[in-house]
Amino acid sequence: QKQLVESGGGLVQPGGSLRLSCTASGFTLDYYAIGWFRQAPGKERERVSCIDSSEGRTNYADSVKGRFTISRDNAKNTVYLQMNSLKPEDTAVYYCAAETLDDCSGPDYPCDYWGQGTQVAVAA
Numbered sequence: 001q002k003q004l005v006e007s008g009g010g011l012v013q014p015g016g017s018l019r020l021s022c023t024a025s026g027f028t029l030d031y032y033a034i035g036w037f038r039q040a041p042g043k044e045r046e047r048v049s050c051i052d053s054s055e056g057r058t059n060y061a062d063s064v065k066g067r068f069t070i071s072r073d074n075a076k077n078t079v080y081l082q083m084n085s086l087k088p089e090d091t092a093v094y095y096c097a098a099e100t101l102d103d104c105s106g107p108d109y110p111c112d113y114w115g116q117g118t119q120v121a122v123a124a
Helices: none
Strands: 003-007 010-012 019-023 033-039 046-051 058-060 068-073 078-083 094-097 111-114 118-122
Touching: 003 033, 003 094, 003 111, 019 033, 019 094, 019 118, 033 068, 033 078, 046 068, 046 078, 078 094
Parallel strands: 010 118
Antiparallel strands: 003 019, 019 078, 033 046, 033 094, 046 058, 068 078, 094 111, 094 118
């Protein structure tokens, strides 16, 4: 069974950090661009970051640029999202996805596989 599993979410104070992990089972992440998305209650899903399949190129939403860092460890079949300087507006369920296009190109970001999500809450 092919699946993605996120972990690392939780409750953190403003200014704090979390590292999310996205691990694949049943398939290899090597050939996929991996995107991190988030959805807050009452808001549309937003792609916050992506790392391409081969060159290690990354991109970030303006809302997280300079604070979040995406990376991948193909040997562990895992992609990470390091989140620093967290703000209350970062509160959301975070999902990782294996994107259909391997270069993180948009604008629609079709995805082949999705994880189940991990909750991130930023509050004092």
